[in-house]
Amino acid sequence: MRLPSSRHLGLAVLAAVLVLLPLALPGTYALDVLTNVGIAAIVCVGLNLLIGYAGQISLGHAGFFGIGAYASAILVTNEGWPPLLAMLAGMALSGLLAFAVARPILALRGHYLAMATLGLGIIVSIVLSQEVELTGGPDGMPVDPFTVAGLELTGPLAWYATVAVSLLAVTWLSLNLVDSPIGRALRAVHGAEIAARVCGVDTTAYKVMVFVLSAVIASYAGSLYAHFAGWLTPDEAGFLRSIQFVTMVVLGGMASTFGAIVGAALLTALPQFLTVFHDYEHVLLGAVMMATMIFLPRGLVPTLATRCARSGG
Amino acid sequence: MLLEVEGLEAHYGRIRALAGVDLHVAEGELVAIVGANGAGKTTLLRTLSGVHPASAGTIRLDGRDITRVAGPRRVALGIAQVPEGRQVFAPMSVEDNLLLGGYVRSAAERTETLGEVYALFPRLRERRDQPAGTLSGGEQQMLAIGRALMARPRLLLLDEPSMGLAPRIVEQIFETIGELRRRGTTILLVEQNAYAALSVADRGYVLESGRVTLADRAGALLADERVKAAYLGL
Numbered sequence: 001m002r003l004p005s006s007r008h009l010g011l012a013v014l015a016a017v018l019v020l021l022p023l024a025l026p027g028t029y030a031l032d033v034l035t036n037v038g039i040a041a042i043v044c045v046g047l048n049l050l051i052g053y054a055g056q057i058s059l060g061h062a063g064f065f066g067i068g069a070y071a072s073a074i075l076v077t078n079e080g081w082p083p084l085l086a087m088l089a090g091m092a093l094s095g096l097l098a099f100a101v102a103r104p105i106l107a108l109r110g111h112y113l114a115m116a117t118l119g120l121g122i123i124v125s126i127v128l129s130q131e132v133e134l135t136g137g138p139d140g141m142p143v144d145p146f147t148v149a150g151l152e153l154t155g156p157l158a159w160y161a162t163v164a165v166s167l168l169a170v171t172w173l174s175l176n177l178v179d180s181p182i183g184r185a186l187r188a189v190h191g192a193e194i195a196a197r198v199c200g201v202d203t204t205a206y207k208v209m210v211f212v213l214s215a216v217i218a219s220y221a222g223s224l225y226a227h228f229a230g231w232l233t234p235d236e237a238g239f240l241r242s243i244q245f246v247t248m249v250v251l252g253g254m255a256s257t258f259g260a261i262v263g264a265a266l267l268t269a270l271p272q273f274l275t276v277f278h279d280y281e282h283v284l285l286g287a288v289m290m291a292t293m294i295f296l297p298r299g300l301v302p303t304l305a306t307r308c309a310r311s312g313g
Numbered sequence: 314m315l316l317e318v319e320g321l322e323a324h325y326g327r328i329r330a331l332a333g334v335d336l337h338v339a340e341g342e343l344v345a346i347v348g349a350n351g352a353g354k355t356t357l358l359r360t361l362s363g364v365h366p367a368s369a370g371t372i373r374l375d376g377r378d379i380t381r382v383a384g385p386r387r388v389a390l391g392i393a394q395v396p397e398g399r400q401v402f403a404p405m406s407v408e409d410n411l412l413l414g415g416y417v418r419s420a421a422e423r424t425e426t427l428g429e430v431y432a433l434f435p436r437l438r439e440r441r442d443q444p445a446g447t448l449s450g451g452e453q454q455m456l457a458i459g460r461a462l463m464a465r466p467r468l469l470l471l472d473e474p475s476m477g478l479a480p481r482i483v484e485q486i487f488e489t490i491g492e493l494r495r496r497g498t499t500i501l502l503v504e505q506n507a508y509a510a511l512s513v514a515d516r517g518y519v520l521e522s523g524r525v526t527l528a529d530r531a532g533a534l535l536a537d538e539r540v541k542a543a544y545l546g547l
């Protein structure tokens with residue numbers, strides 16, 4: 001049995017790192033990068049549940065990220081909704097769409113979900129580009145600031161804190177899910193589907209639930225991003241963004257919640273700090289994916305954890 | 314009658330794997346189904362547990378028609394299957410495997426049954442924290458049986474528990490099956506090892522190309538010339 005304390009220890013370490021990082025890396029620019037890292041990490045923690053624990057790949061998670069982002073942008077900026085309500089509307093829409101797509105597909109075996117989400121992501125980004133009236137098309141649109149009860153969320157530190165707290169919450173949710181009876185069921189879905197079903201686990205229902213949850217989390221992160229960035233283009237919902245998310249999860253380590261965060265941090269921060277990478281970002285992404293598959297098939301964090309455990313005792 | 318099966322058919326695409334099977338199992342009985350490779354034994358168990366859909370016929374548990382009940386729900390109704398090739402959840406610990414077996418039961422029932430399973434298989438208790446994938450073949454078979462028992466089944470479906478195991482281990486496994494029978498568990502046992510299966514069973518069926526061709530008391534089947542020639546290598 002995994003000790004519950006190891007879960008709390010991990011969360012405590014994450015919290016400490018999140019508090020210490022802005023002290024170690026002061027300055028507006030660094031804080032902005034860290035906020036972007038946090039937003040990507042939120043998506044990846046959710047996506048990791050799907051990839052790492054339900055054994056399913058989504059090649060369209062940026063679509064849900066984009067739905068959240070544009071729901072916030074359109075409803076708040078154009079329609080004057082309260083940002084919190086717009087965010088919830090985006091999450092509801094993403095969840096419903098995920099459910100509608102996943103329910104029929106996940107009853108089938110194999111990698112049909114990957115294909116379906118690939119299509120879904122492409123459709124979302126095309127719609128966002130075409131609906132120029134609503135979204136400003138490929139040029140993008142401005143997004144009003146995030147306000148709750150008349151208070152405006154401004155300044156890099158406030159944004160960083162908001163995203164950091166969100167990341168902690170999503171991580172806590174994910175860790176609890178993984179260690180619960182549902183989590184055992186999820187790992188079983190990945191391990192041996194038939195055996196799970198004869199244990200009475202409705203594997204299809206779980207896969208659908210995890211997919212919907214990961215879509216809702218991505219949508220939430222998208223809404224945060226829209227207000228944080230203040231300007232939105234359909235690229236945020238595009239195919240490359242989806243591939244980026246998957247690569248982050250794979251690099252960090254599938255089935256490792258903290259791995260997903262490390263993957264998100266590396267692939268978000270590296271291109272920012274090393275501008276050489278920036279021009280070759282897409283090449284880098286492909287190279288990272290291939291290198292991970294060949295040299296670290298389990299991903300960074302699980303591999304390092306095993307190494308440390310071995311040398312430590 | 315605990316289990317009644319009538320005219321059961323199952324297909325893989327256009328291949329018909331079960332061609333109208335009739336059989337029944339009474340409460341407390343140990344019934345063996347023997348047959349050659351590809352006879353449809355695994356398909357029969359998968360159709361009974363609901364992992365594979367029936368294309369015709371009826372399955373009744375305690376008189377209730379469950380032919381259209383989804384697989385996971387049948388576990389709660391009392392059907393647990395030990396799948397062919399064991400299929401333990403390799404990266405998970407032995408104990409987590411067992412707990413997952415009791416998935417449809419309450420936490421209190423799970424704890425109680427876990428103790429019973431450990432009493433039946435002390436080896437599993439010794440290895441409770443070990444990843445299931447690192448167990449030996451015989452231990453994995455015990456784990457697969459223990460996992461199914463965790464669901465507190467009224468009917469236990471066993472698919473080839475002797476597969477790929479050394480003779481001494483096979484003997485142990487069949488002793489355990491006999492012990493379960495004495496404790497009152499109702500068992501439907503599928504085996505290629507016809508001699509071992511019929512030796513512990515009350516009754517038996519011979520399955521050929523998706524059909525039941527012989528049905529009798531286990532002792533009578535063991536003495537039957539056709540069974541001897543085809544399945545006992547005598």
Ligand SMILES: Nc1ncnc2c1ncn2[C@@H]1O[C@H](COP(=O)(O)OP(=O)(O)OP(=O)(O)O)[C@@H](O)[C@H]1O
Nearest residue numbers: 325328330348349350351352353354355356357505
């Ligand atoms: N997944 C599948 N797809 C297509 N055909 C299948 C599939 N599984 C089984 N079959 C076919 O169905 C028939 C019955 O197979 P089944 O596995 O039930 O036999 P079995 O009696 O369990 O054999 P064995 O003793 O080798 O386990 C065989 O002809 C087999 O080829």
Ligand SMILES: [Mg+2]
Nearest residue numbers: 354355356397
């Ligand atoms: Mg078989």
